[in-house]
Amino acid sequence: MAQASIGDSEFDRDTAVTLRAPGTYDAELSAGWTIIHAVNGGYLLAMLGRALGDALPHADPFTVSAHYLTASAPGPAVIRTELVRAGRTLSTGQASLFQYAEDGTEVERIRVLASYGDLDALTDDVRTTAKPPVIPPIEYCFGPEDGPAPIPGSSAITDRLRLKLDPATCGWAVGAPSGKGEMRGWFGLADGRDADPLSLLLAVDALPPTGFELGLKGWVPTVELTVHVRCRPAPGPLRVSITTRNLAGGFLEEDTEVWDTADRLVAQSRQLARAPRV
Template sequence: MTHDTSSEFARATAVERNGDHSFTADLDAGWKVAGAVNGGYLLGVAGRALRNLRPPTPDPLVISTFYLGPSREGPVDITTRTLREGRSTANCGIELSQNGAPTIAAMATMGNLGELPDDVATTATPPQMPPPEECISVAEASEDFKNAAPIIDRFDMRLDPATAGFAVGKPSGRGLLQGWIRLVDGTDPEPLSLLTFLDAFPPVMFDLGRFNWAPTMELTAHVRALPAPGWIGARISTKNIAGGMFEEDCDLWDSSGRLVAQSRQLARQPRG
């Protein structure tokens, strides 16, 4: 095995090497949403495989993923291809498939976040929201919601009350969600869990009164820094809904106030 078993997340994203460029994994049913395995969890599995390529490339810097079909719990085959190896980064392709049919195809740039320059020049600001203990725990969701999205039990997720009106039938209509997230077992965040956090919150369309699940077509994630221990703050927004699709932007901030990950995904509007 090529994985750490120190946390639930590490066990759930474990991969087993079959060759220099092939792996298998067992997708965990506890990470499902609306009957399919969550796309962010799949990014964590893909990142785990890419991390174990030879020579090792420890961290995902960029990963752009196309979701070709729903993934189910159970065995998955993973194939990788190293396209270029540079002095500080490697460019790789990766595909996950089940029963001979590809479910995701991705391109990634891998590197070492710990060796990046420490300069920061940004106009981005963390979300303004109450501390986690003053936010609404998603653990208080209805049993019907939990049954439809068992993945929420994998996280300690707290929603900013100012953006959680959808939970009581009063969405704000702004297309904005904010909150805090960490793994339910208290494991501190690291680059692979950041990939999963980027697609962990309820769809931003909930804040627009559209409550069905929205399948992701493509998601591009940027991991910008090694996160400090503790809670991760998240801001999820959309500003363009057209042609039966919408974009969802997510920014993740660590406990030191550093922007540590960003993503944009294109998804289909919820049906119904």
């Protein structure tokens, strides 16, 4: 099978938006990116990110902050964007995704505030103490096909991803969670499409939740997610590391780092999520 290219892949088709009027876009949320019947938050963020990249003077997401207001469902949606400020190096805008209730009224699903720029114009100066996560080679990691049974309702999105998890963070899959809030693995799209800034918005929210390794079961819905895109990723699979240090009051945070094949930190994120009720 030929490898899909950026701009011509299932991910691109399923995050496509159509301009209806200035700042307003029609979209179709695909059922192929669902987890237990809910549309994945990273996929939704990528779709909103595509609309903002078209609407703003700059094309590349630098920082994107989203509040998830209500659960999205597969089907038609409307995205409304607004230019907040246009500068020389950064443009800031906001966007909201709406769907229709059974009575025909609009329901806001997500609201985003984002700043966009030109990743190719960034300097080469890097001063960091961050180090890539230590993950075994892909052939020694585990994918959904290696588990004893799929998570009910979760196969739609996993069929579209090439995920291989670090065995040290897979105890939950065999009923023996480590008790540590950690999840690590290799990430790619199933059709071989290389990563770009938009797919990084998906990558930060594509691995199983760290709550599984804490011994929690069930859906972990995102309340707020902020992503920083640091540079354009090199071709090849990404390494994703997620940690949770604090679960309190029924909420937990997930801090994510995404590294490319050139050992560069290409994206970071933090999200607040609601822990499953036990």
